[in-house]
Amino acid sequence: MTVILLLLAAGFALAWWKVLRLRAADAAAHAREIAVLRSAHGQELEDHRHRLETLLDSMIEGLIVLDPQGRIVLTNRAAETLFGFSRQMVGGTLLEAVRHHEVAAVAARVATERAILDHELRLEGPPARILQVNAVALHDSTGVAAGSMLVFHDLTRLRELEGARQEFVANVSHELRTPLSLIKGAAETLIDGAKADASALERLLPIIDRQADRLTLLIDDLLLLAKLDSGRIELRLEAAPLQGAVQEVFGDLAKRAEARGVRLENQVPAGLRAEADPNRLRQVLSNLVDNGIKYGRSGGQLTVTAQRLADGQVEVCVRDDGPGIPPESLGRVFERFYRVDKARSREQGGTGLGLAIVKHVVQAHGGQVRVESELGQGAAFYFMLPAAKP
Numbered sequence: 257m258t259v260i261l262l263l264l265a266a267g268f269a270l271a272w273w274k275v276l277r278l279r280a281a282d283a284a285a286h287a288r289e290i291a292v293l294r295s296a297h298g299q300e301l302e303d304h305r306h307r308l309e310t311l312l313d314s315m316i317e318g319l320i321v322l323d324p325q326g327r328i329v330l331t332n333r334a335a336e337t338l339f340g341f342s343r344q345m346v347g348g349t350l351l352e353a354v355r356h357h358e359v360a361a362v363a364a365r366v367a368t369e370r371a372i373l374d375h376e377l378r379l380e381g382p383p384a385r386i387l388q389v390n391a392v393a394l395h396d397s398t399g400v401a402a403g404s405m406l407v408f409h410d411l412t413r414l415r416e417l418e419g420a421r422q423e424f425v426a427n428v429s430h431e432l433r434t435p436l437s438l439i440k441g442a443a444e445t446l447i448d449g450a451k452a453d454a455s456a457l458e459r460l461l462p463i464i465d466r467q468a469d470r471l472t473l474l475i476d477d478l479l480l481l482a483k484l485d486s487g488r489i490e491l492r493l494e495a496a497p498l499q500g501a502v503q504e505v506f507g508d509l510a511k512r513a514e515a516r517g518v519r520l521e522n523q524v525p526a527g528l529r530a531e532a533d534p535n536r537l538r539q540v541l542s543n544l545v546d547n548g549i550k551y552g553r554s555g556g557q558l559t560v561t562a563q564r565l566a567d568g569q570v571e572v573c574v575r576d577d578g579p580g581i582p583p584e585s586l587g588r589v590f591e592r593f594y595r596v597d598k599a600r601s602r603e604q605g606g607t608g609l610g611l612a613i614v615k616h617v618v619q620a621h622g623g624q625v626r627v628e629s630e631l632g633q634g635a636a637f638y639f640m641l642p643a644a645k646p
């Protein structure tokens with residue numbers, strides 16, 4: 257009987273041991289399965305995080321996401337560059353990262369608002385920036401507050417362009433008004449009776465004629481600049497001989513040079529050619545030579561030289577020996593309507609657009625311009641164009 261019981265117990269123990277062994281094997285397999293799933297899931301999360309980071313870093317706008325306690329949970333590269341903080345600021349407060357009380361105030365306000373906040377602020381530089389901040393409160397799927405998101409748009413360039421446009425419109429109006437008021441004044445004087453006076457007619461009609469020409473010149477220059485700005489200028493590129501172009505321009509302006517006693521010298525080597533639209537090339541040369549005659553020394557000399565540069569460009573230099581340009585104006589003479597001496601420019605019939613046209617025409621050819629001058633030592637205007645293929 258005892259033997260039978262022992263045998264039964266042994267049989268039961270054996271069966272139980274088998275069950276336990278099977279269970280242990282199951283558990284191990286299960287654990288392995290979970291580990292595999294976990295690591296796959298972890299990899300997926302990591303990929304997801306990487307994708308999100310790449311996407312956010314490619315945004316032009318700066319982005320900062322805050323948790324409900326106002327701590328940073330996410331930022332992108334644009335925000336870090338704008339405010340000059342590093343990604344290590346994640347976990348810190350907004351104020352620590354951006355050091356700007358207005359931004360912190362917007363973030364604090366958005367927590368209690370339903371709408372998207374829109375706020376414009378200025379970051380003191382350098383460089384100073386104008387930013388538009390859009391802030392929105394975030395909620396999870398159950399409607400519980402989950403922090404906020406701030407998006408920063410850099411409006412600096414836009415504001416600069418707006419400012420330049422307004423200044424341009426004001427300048428154009430001013431430039432148009434001057435000749436118009438002279439024409440109007442002369443016409444009114446004639447209407448008021450001066451038309452019967454031969455000497456008044458002789459004095460006033462040339463004013464009307466000159467000022468009408470000035471208006472035409474101004475409008476032509478403005479239209480050309482508008483075309484250059486919009487890239488609508490059509491260039492008929494060819495291998496344009498430089499020496500010949502300079503000679504033609506000298507021919508056109510010979511009378512003006514003679515009137516001021518300016519000697520014109522063409523030192524451009526024969527055979528040097530630029531890949532350029534010949535008409536536009538003449539226009540560039542004409543503006544520079546005309547300026548050299550107008551603003552150079554009366555009785556002085558104007559010389560044009562040119563050379564081929566190692567980088568496949570040709571460089572042309574128009575140099576005079578006049579009073580030159582003061583250092584503070586050197587960086588501005590290529591701006592529209594910028595004049596060192598306003599009265600002198602107007603008296604010479606200048607539109608104030610000549611050098612801006614030179615710069616844009618040269619740039620349309622893929623070239624650059626620059627000026628060198630020392631007061632009392634004359635001025636040298638350089639422009640570079642691609643050399644024509646030999």
Ligand code: ADP
Nearest residue numbers: 547551595596597601606607608609610611635
């Ligand atoms: P404009 O001659 O019609 O006034 P530009 O754009 O051609 O306009 O020139 C801008 C300004 O640059 C001129 O008003 C003048 O003050 C200055 N400038 C240009 N060329 C010379 C030069 N060769 N020497 C001295 N000043 C110059």
